[in-house]
Amino acid sequence: MAQRPNIKIECRNVSKSFVTEQYTINVLDDISLQVEENEFLVVLGPGQSGKTTLLNCMAGIIMPDAGQILLDGKTITGPGPDRGVVFQQYALFPWKTVMDNVSFGLYIKGVEKSKRNEVAQKYIDLVGLQGFERSFPHQLSGGMKQRVGLARAWANGPEVLLMDEPFGALDAQTRYAMEKETLSIWEKDKRTVVFVTNNVEEAIYLGDRVIVLSCMPGRIKSQYPIDIPKPREYTDPRFLEMRRKISDDTELSL
Amino acid sequence: MTTKEDYARGKKVKVSVTDLTKCYDELLVLDDINFDIYDGEMLCIVGPTGCGKTTFLNTLARFIPATKGEILVDGVPSNPRRHNIAFVFQEISSVPWLSVEDNIRFGLKIKKLPAEEIERRVEAMLELVGLKPFRRNFPQELSSSMEQRVVIARNFALNPDLLLMDEPYGQLDIKLRYYLEDELIRIWGELKSTVLFVTHNIEEAVYLGQRILVLSNKPAKIKEEIIVDLPRPRKFDDPEFVKIRERVTESIRWW
Numbered sequence: 001m002a003q004r005p006n007i008k009i010e011c012r013n014v015s016k017s018f019v020t021e022q023y024t025i026n027v028l029d030d031i032s033l034q035v036e037e038n039e040f041l042v043v044l045g046p047g048q049s050g051k052t053t054l055l056n057c058m059a060g061i062i063m064p065d066a067g068q069i070l071l072d073g074k075t076i077t078g079p080g081p082d083r084g085v086v087f088q089q090y091a092l093f094p095w096k097t098v099m100d101n102v103s104f105g106l107y108i109k110g111v112e113k114s115k116r117n118e119v120a121q122k123y124i125d126l127v128g129l130q131g132f133e134r135s136f137p138h139q140l141s142g143g144m145k146q147r148v149g150l151a152r153a154w155a156n157g158p159e160v161l162l163m164d165e166p167f168g169a170l171d172a173q174t175r176y177a178m179e180k181e182t183l184s185i186w187e188k189d190k191r192t193v194v195f196v197t198n199n200v201e202e203a204i205y206l207g208d209r210v211i212v213l214s215c216m217p218g219r220i221k222s223q224y225p226i227d228i229p230k231p232r233e234y235t236d237p238r239f240l241e242m243r244r245k246i247s248d249d250t251e252l253s254l
Numbered sequence: 255m256t257t258k259e260d261y262a263r264g265k266k267v268k269v270s271v272t273d274l275t276k277c278y279d280e281l282l283v284l285d286d287i288n289f290d291i292y293d294g295e296m297l298c299i300v301g302p303t304g305c306g307k308t309t310f311l312n313t314l315a316r317f318i319p320a321t322k323g324e325i326l327v328d329g330v331p332s333n334p335r336r337h338n339i340a341f342v343f344q345e346i347s348s349v350p351w352l353s354v355e356d357n358i359r360f361g362l363k364i365k366k367l368p369a370e371e372i373e374r375r376v377e378a379m380l381e382l383v384g385l386k387p388f389r390r391n392f393p394q395e396l397s398s399s400m401e402q403r404v405v406i407a408r409n410f411a412l413n414p415d416l417l418l419m420d421e422p423y424g425q426l427d428i429k430l431r432y433y434l435e436d437e438l439i440r441i442w443g444e445l446k447s448t449v450l451f452v453t454h455n456i457e458e459a460v461y462l463g464q465r466i467l468v469l470s471n472k473p474a475k476i477k478e479e480i481i482v483d484l485p486r487p488r489k490f491d492d493p494e495f496v497k498i499r500e501r502v503t504e505s506i507r508w509w
Contacts, residue, residue, distance in 0.1 A: 046427050047397070143303075171424065172455035173303045177509030198427030235500055240491040250429055 005036040007073075008192040009058065009083075009160050014067035016053055027053045028064070029217035035160075038190045042207030044197055046251055050218025051196040055164050058194060059085050071160065081105060084158030086166045090145045092137045098124065098148050099133040105156030123151040126185055143174040150182065154189065163195045167202065176234075179205050183231060200250065204242050205232050215251050222249055256483040261465065265292040268448045269332075269416055274323035276306075276313050283309045285473035287323070291416065294446045296439075298459035301469030301477075302506045307452050310474065311420050314450070315341050327415050338365070340414035342422045346401045348393040348408075355380060355389040357404050361412045379407040382441055399430050403437070410441055419451045423458070435461055439486065456506065460499045461488050468505045478505050 016028040027050040035041045045051045056062045058069055060079040068075045071082060084105075092101050099120055100107075106116035124133060127147040137145055146166055153161055163182075167175045179202055186193060197203055203210045207226050214221040224246055228238050269291040276284040283306040291297050301307055313320045316334060325332045332339065340361070349357050358379050362372040380386045383403045393401050402422055409417055423431045435458065442449055453459055459466050460482060468478040480498065488495055 046429055171303055171421070172453075172458075173506070173509060174454075180509060198429075200428055235496045240496070244491050247429070 007034045008037040008039070008071070009194070010034045010070045011054070011058070012068050012070065014054070014057060014064045014069065016050070016057060016062070016064050026217035028057075029219050031067070031218065031220060033211060033220065035192055035194060037192055040186060040193045040195065040206055040208045042195045042197060042203040042210045043213060044200065044203045044210050044246070044250065045213035045218065046198055046215055049213040049215045049251075051198075051213060052164055054213075054218065055085075055162050055194065055196050058160075059083055059162050081109065081156055082159045084153035084156050084161050086146075086149050086153045086161065086163040088165045088168045090137070090142075090149045090169075092145060092148055092152075094137050097134050097136060098129060098140075101137070101148055102151045102155050104152065109156075119157075120151070120155050123155040126154070126188065127151045127181065141174075142170050143178060146170065146178060147181065150185065154185065154191070158191070160192045160194065163193065165197055166195075168198070175199075175202065180231070182206065187230075200243055200247050201234060204228075204239060204246065205234065210246060212246065212249055221251075256481045258479060258481065261481045261483075262292070265295070267291070268293040268295070268328065270324075270326040270329075271314070272324045272326075274310075274313060274325070275321045276309055276318070277321045282473040284313065284320075285475050287474065287476060289467060289476060289479075291448060291450060294448055296442055296449045296451065296462055296464050298463030298466045299450065299452045299469060300454070300456055300459040300466060300502060300506065301474065302471055302508050303454060305469045305471050306474040307454075307469065308420065310469070311341075311418055311450075311452055314416075315339055315418055337416075338412045338414040340409035340412050340417045342402075342405055342409055342417070342419040344421045344424055346393075346398060346405060348401050348404045350393050353390050353392055354385055354396075354404050357393070358408050358411050361408055365412065375411045375413075379411045382410070382444070383407045383437070399426055399434060402426070402434065406438070406441070410445060410447065413445070414447060417447050417449045419449065421453045421455070424453075424455075431458070436487065438462065456502045457490060457499055460495060460502065461490070466502060468502060471508075478502075 011031050011033050014028055014031045018025045018027060031054060043051050043054065057064050060076050099117065102124055103116040103120035106119060124130060127150055129144065129147055167178045170178060183206060195206060204226055210224045210226060212221045226242060232239055267290045271287060271289050274284055274287040299307065312318045314325060316332065327337045349360060352360060355376055358376050359372060362375060380389055383406065385403060388396065393404060423434050451462055463482050466480045466482060467476050470477040480502065482498055484494055
């Protein structure tokens, strides 16, 4: 009998609205999804589809109005080191070196210095930033800063990595480089990943499965397993076919 | 395959760039760049990250002086008093204290066009970019894609000799990008403007350009010139499109 996949993180009927005096915006409406252990799940949606809100709920940064989010079957009640986040705007400490940024989570956990530097070094090497340990964020390019962001999130040993349009601020070519890099790190050090993006090409390149969100309110529109072996080629006919299918299914938000 | 000679035949040269060179102290960024831009052409420039594209545009627009070289518009040295060189930046540059229609009026007033002509152009541009219902709104009240259309309308209203665009759709989501690229092609087709579109995005260059110039790494030179004679609307999964995209990618690839 086939082994049932282990569900790592799950959303059950998650809804979220933002309310002001003048209006109520229903951002997320009854979202239910399950992510298997070590699955690379991509959530794809146009602007204003609630993708960041969904990710923030999974990170425990905000609480849903209805429904629950479960990690290994237990409801989450706030942020925690078991879920690491990579942000679009890097969110590095500008006054700390690369080494100190990457090891920060371990420092907070109370890991002693030589051990945390050892772990941080492993991930600094993994993202190709050896030699830059003592550099500060302002000395790095956008792509390099995001690599520090990746190393920092991975080094803290989270069970789930939540990535919120991490390459959105980068140019198209650096983006390709970072996608390749992310895949390569994930292959070497597998984690469960929930990756949010508005870029169809990126979604198909990275994802084992792509979930398409509709806009305002954000609901799950469709799901696409991507059966092409990795690493994938952007101009491969199967890739292009998938891209055409998913592109035609996404909405345009003006 | 259209040759360069076939492509150039019957076309008038609008802008001529000769020996364009730019140094910052000892750092040579642009190295002896020579090319022509034809009247009414949509020319795309693409190159590897960090090759000097922004320096290139800034020098063309005369925001910074070239170290050496000449830029001629209609055969005479380019001159902001005489020529209209319009620029759409990567960061949205709508004037925040002006409404949509006043943003469009802005450049026309600076150029001191007659009032009737200004109003005619403002109406035409509002119609063309579909922002008539929002004419009295302010940029902060609009989405980023709408704001970027205000900037494009403002630039096209000037009927520029040359419109320079520096990756204006970079930060927008991909479907929106396609939509705005189609809109750009539509407006360009109607107004027959001369456009130089600089981008990092190879697919965008192939989608938009009649011709693509590929820049090398620093110091930037023109590495390759590719004619894109695909019919419009172009499709990213069309085998001919893919072939051209792959050719440009191989020329630039560093990742």
